[in-house]
Amino acid sequence: MSGVEYLSPGSVAEAVKALQVEGARVMAGGTDLLVQMRVGRAKPRVVVDLKRIPGIADIREQDGAFIIGAAASGAAIGEHEGLRKAWPGVVEAANLIGSTQVQGRASLGGNLCNASPAADSVPALIAAGAACVIAGPKGEREAPVEAIQTAPGKTSLAANEVLVAFRLPKRAVYSGDAYLRLIPRTEMDIAVVGAGVSVTLDASGKCVDARVSVGAVAPTALLVEAAGAALIGSSFEEVALAKLEAAVAAAAKPISDKRGTAEYRTKVAAVLARRAALIARDRAKA
Amino acid sequence: MSDGNQPPANLKVVGTRPIRPDGVDKVTGRAQFGADFHLPGMLTGRIKRSPHAHARIVKIDVSAAEKLPGVKAIVTGAEFDVGAGGDIEAGEHAAAMKDVADNCLANGKVFYKGHAVAAVAATSPEIAAEAVDLIEVAYEVLPHVVDVDAAMAPGAPVLHEDMFTKGVMPKPAKASNVAQKHVMGRGDVAGAFAAADVVVEGRYTTAAVHQGYIEPHACVAAWGADGQSTIWCSSQGQFLVRAMTARILNLPLSDIKVIPAEIGGGFGGKTTVYLEPVALALSRKCGRPVKLVMSREEVFLASGPTSGSSMDIRLAATKDGKLTAAEMTLRYQAGAFAGSPVNLGCMTAFACYDVEHLALVGYDVVSNRPKVAAYRAPGAPMAAFAVECAIDDLARKLNIDPIDLRIRNAVKDGAKTVYGATVRHSAFVETLEAVKAHPHYKAKLGPGQARGVAAGFWFNIGGESSAAVHVDEDGGATVVSSNPDIGGSRASMAMMAAETLGLPIERVRCTVADTTSIGFSGSTGGSRVTFATGMAVVEAAQKVVADLKRRAAQTWECDVAHVDWKDGVATCLDPSKDVKPLSLKALAGKSARTGGPIAAEVSLNAQGAAAGYGVHVCDLEIDPETGRTTILRYTAAQDVGRAIHPAYVEGQLQGGAAQGVGWALNEEYVYNAKGLLDNASFLDYRMPVASDLPMIDTILVEAKPNPRHPYGAKGVGEVPIVPSLAAVANAVSAIVGRRMTSLPLSPAKVLAATRAS
Structure with a gap:
């Protein structure tokens, strides 16, 4: 039985350097990694804890845009008034992860990089058009959230890259977002289906921009462009909503497993996307 | 005691809501559960489990694991010695000890994923885990069956080559997965259906469900050099753990002392053993204490859920809603070994209703799942699901209020x-x-x-229970219970003693004793403890009161018939004596002069639940x-x-x-x-x-x-x-x-x- 080395670098550069070692794993909140280590599913040789890096857990507003540190906890996100106002869908998704206790640690960075198809915050971030700030040996790069997950448990990040922050764009007036998930219980569960929608309206209430993303219906969270397109130009009439549902159902490629059947997931993904769209619209008008 | 009488009125403690005596320990984390015991030199045990649903064990090679430094003992089912087997009464069911042993460590075959195959004891959890990985088991994988109806179908993989359905005459020629057929009923069912105004019918299924207790199974076993051993464990019955462990390892009962830990839920699921005989066999082999604790995954894989079921039901009734006949077939999963609660399902199915003509058939069916264990009213919820749904259908069909329909058919005293x-x-x-x-x-x-x-x-149920009441020198009292407290029984035992002695509840404490410190008791199960052990507590307290009255009479030099006991105080009714009343406290303080310590223990077999x-x-x-x-x-x-x-x-x-x-x-x-x-x-x-x-x-x-x-x-x-x-x-x-x-x-x-x- 070999031990696990624990490192807590004080800068992004140090973290990137620490990740050069074979078998190193990044830890943000640790709410997935530590559980996986305990049951023997993850066996890292080195754990690189990000939380001592200055700013890695901060939430900053910059000219209307938001920068959320990769290790900012769900609790901190939920308490940030500006973020709650601008991106209620992202906040509600982040706050659905785990229990109250888990919220004290669970982060958006961990939720994305754990790469579960059912991760709650990911469809909300994709709908929001969030970008990832990624640091590596050659400096920083940016990538859209939908480009990170590649398969269950796998990401497009190189072994020596670290996700350091999310950038949420400045909101146009009359914008709103929402995230809904289906679990058989009321909490402490994993999404059978999740749906995030972000919309922008014009002054008359007509949809001028829309992004729709669904989770747990494919190997990764999906950006369903056709579903967003179904809303653009509409005033959320039944025809547009039916088109949105059809687009989501067509994009969904779920599996049947212990958490739900493929047929059920497909139907419910469409239902949740429509409901989330209407909530996002109402928030945009408010 | 008071058979035929109404219980006493004007109760002072019974019926009140004092604060739970075990509550503070539980919410502050001070309570000692099964996994909380540590002994010097203690080893960590770990169990090697089957990855297959159904397989023959070809070979178990422990040589590599034995060579790992830190490994002190490895055991397999070969260490067990149940002899002829036989049953042990385990509360609501009889446990076939050969099967219990084979479930603790497989004997030749594994019957479900997670079935225990071997166990190791090592100096650290990491070494124990590594040793488990080093044990090589060669399996011949066999076809499996998990569904109860599929397990009964012709051509299904047969789990036990020696299982010939009991309750069928003549004995079947072929082995099958049906362990037993239960038949019960009365009257002329066919005639009643033929004459019925209305008939409802249905086929119902329920899934296997787990008791879901929060505390996983856990124990520490310490073998002594003189052959006497001690087990600390969380269970619903320390005496049952002793009996089963002794039988599986062929040891005398008096050489095993079982100390009950605080229990974090049981719901029936802790009325058998999984770990204790294994831990004691490991300890016997290396001479050091061994702790075994299940993970949650192990609890789900290898400890008892209750049966999934499939049932067919038909009800016959008159048009004004009188149930006249019912017939029902119940098929319950037993898991890997015989013993589903299907007979209890048959018995309880129509126990709420007065139905003249009844025909019930129950099948106890094995399949490649963990052996079922008791779960809260074992067997009854599934049967009631089918019956109560069918009655709901009847209420709708007849347009009768569902409560009225049930009142119309409810059993009353005197019904059979x-x-x-x-x-x-x-x-x-x-x-x-x-x-x-x-x-x-x-x-x-x-x-x-x-x-x-x-x-x-x-x-x-009632059954065998023991309890003692000790009057402390300062006038308080200690109640010694024989039953692990899973539902607040320390409170109810103390309350019944306080009521009988005439003490305030704060002056009575209750403890749960080990197998050497109180007389035998059946397990905490069958909803029996407040009834049966409570009866023992009250009778012990009554003996104490009788003794206190005798001591007061001795002090006053009067006839004991002239001593009245009320609210914890003896009063002299003899007008010729000018004496002050004697409180329990006063009598306790001078017990040495009136005959020594004041205490009573009662063992009984409570009837009349x-x-x-x-x-x-x-x-x-x-x-x-x-x-x-x-x-x-x-x-x-x-x-x-x-x-x-x-x-x-x-x-x-x-x-x-x-x-x-x-x-x-x-x-x-x-x-x-x-x-x-x-x-x-x-x-x-x-x-x-x-x-x-x-x-x-x-x-x-x-x-x-x-x-x-x-x-x-x-x-x-x-x-x-x-x-x-x-x-x-x-x-x-x-x-x-x-x-x-x-x-x-x-x-x-x-x-x-x-x-x-």
């Missing part, structure tokens, strides 16, 4: 049950009437909401687009005799209903195509969480205190899970618009049915 007992001290009708009069039953439902009603029955009846009402709504059910309001009413500690009785009703709601809506063992359990965690085995349920209202019906108990107690712990499956299902069916016959009523299933309707 199908299993031969005569109904006595029953308050089923009163319980139905209490529900009918409750505001919940009259409350208006909103659009898209529905209400379900169902009833349930459980026998409750009265059955209990429950009626539940559930309001719910369903999201028509997702099939997700939300419970809006829930009321559980029960015939409880007299509630000793009403808050704990209410807690039992709420807990039973909560577990039943989980059983009805989402809980199930999910198997993959290889016959391997796929959801062995609380994440994917979906028990309700607190926010899934509204506050559950309770109605304690105290119309018929049990005259065979000194304070009127009936068992209360098991009844409240029985009605809940159908209470939920009847409401769901009402909304869906068709009879929902298969549990759990998960969102996917409900949505599919809604769309089909």
Whole structure:
């Protein structure tokens, strides 16, 4: 039985350097990694804890845009008034992860990089058009959230890259977002289906921009462009909503497993996307 | 004692709600549960488990594991010595010891994923884990079967080559998975169906569900050099653990001392052994104490759920709603070894109702699943699910209020049950009437909401118990109970002693003793402890009172007949004596001069446990687009005799209903195509969480205190899970618009049915 080395670098550069070692794993909140280590599913040789890096857990507003540190906890996100106002869908998704206790640690960075198809915050971030700030040996790069997950448990990040922050764009007036998930219980569960929608309206209430993303219906969270397109130009009439549902159902490629059947997931993904769209619209008008 | 009499009135302690004596320890983390014991030199044990659903063990090679530094002992099933086997009475069931041993460590074959094959003891958890990986087991994988109907079908893989269905004449020529056929009934069923005005029928299925206790199984076993050993463990019966461990290792009972730990839930699931004989065999081999603790995954894989079932039912009735006949076939999963509670399902199915013509057939069926263990009213909830759904169909068909229909058919005192007992001290009708009069039953439902009603029955048992009452020198008292406290029994034992002695509850403490410190007792199960052990406590306290009166008479030099005992004080009724009353405290203070320490122990076999009846009402709504059910309001009413500690009785009703709601809506063992359990965690085995349920209202019906108990107690712990499956299902069916016959009523299933309707 070999031990696990624990490192807590004080800068992004140090973290990137620490990740050069074979078998190193990044830890943000640790709410997935530590559980996986305990049951023997993850066996890292080195754990690189990000939380001592200055700013890695901060939430900053910059000219209307938001920068959320990769290790900012769900609790901190939920308490940030500006973020709650601008991106209620992202906040509600982040706050659905785990229990109250888990919220004290669970982060958006961990939720994305754990790469579960059912991760709650990911469809909300994709709908929001969030970008990832990624640091590596050659400096920083940016990538859209939908480009990170590649398969269950796998990401497009190189072994020596670290996700350091999310950038949420400045909101146009009359914008709103929402995230809904289906679990058989009321909490402490994993999404059978999740749906995030972000919309922008014009002054008359007509949809001028829309992004729709669904989770747990494919190997990764999906950006369903056709579903967003179904809303653009509409005033959320039944025809547009039916088109949105059809687009989501067509994009969904779920599996049947212990958490739900493929047929059920497909139907419910469409239902949740429509409901989330209407909530996002109402928030945009408010 | 007070057979035939009403229990005493003007009670001072019984019926009040004192603070739980074990509560502070539990909420502060001071309570010592099974996994909390540590001994010097203690080793960590770990179990090697089968990855297959069904396989023959070709070879177990432990040589590499033995060579790993830090490994001190390895055992396999070959260490066990049950001899001829035989049964041990385990409360609500008899345990076949050969099977219990083979379940603790496999003997030649593995019957389910997670079946224990070998165990190691090592100096650290890491070494133990590595050693388990180094044990090489060669398997010949066999075809498997997990479904109960498939296991009964011709050509199904047979688990046990020596299983010839019992209860069938002549003995079958071929081995099968049907361990036993139970048949019971009475009257002319065919004739009654032919003459019936109305018939309803259905086929129902329920999934295997786990008790879901929070504390995983855990024990420490220490073998002594002189052959005497000690086991610390969390169980529902220290004497049962002793008996089973002794039998499996062929040891005398008096050489094993079992010390009960605090228990973090059992619900029947801790009325057998999984770890103790293994830990003791390991300790015997290396001479050091060994701790074994299951992970949650191991609890799901290898400890008892209760049976999944498939059932066919037909009811016959007159057009005014009188049930005339019923026939029912029940097929229950036993898991890997014989012994499902299907006979109890048959016995309880129609116990609420007066039905003249009955035909019940039960099949006990093995399959490649963990061996079932008792779970809260074992066997009754599934049968009640089918019966209460069928009665709901009848109520709809006849357009009769479901409570009225049940009142019309309710059993009353003097009726004969199908299993031969005569109904006595029953308050089923009163319980139905209490529900009918409750505001919940009259409350208006909103659009898209529905209400379900169902009833349930459980026998409750008495049996062997021991208890002691010691008067302390300062005038307080200690009660020594023989039963692990899983439902607040330390409080109720202390309360009954305080009531009898005339002491305030704060002056009486109760402890649970080990197997060497109190007389024998059956396990904490069958809703028996408040009744049977409570009876022993009261009788011991009465002996103490008699002794105190004798001591007062001795002090006053008067006839003991002239000593009155009231509120903990002896008063002299002899007018010729000018003496002051003597309190218990005063008498305790000078006990040395009146005959020595004041104490009494009583061992008895309690008879006269009265059955209990429950009626539940559930309001719910369903999201028509997702099939997700939300419970809006829930009321559980029960015939409880007299509630000793009403808050704990209410807690039992709420807990039973909560577990039943989980059983009805989402809980199930999910198997993959290889016959391997796929959801062995609380994440994917979906028990309700607190926010899934509204506050559950309770109605304690105290119309018929049990005259065979000194304070009127009936068992209360098991009844409240029985009605809940159908209470939920009847409401769901009402909304869906068709009879929902298969549990759990998960969102996917409900949505599919809604769309089909």
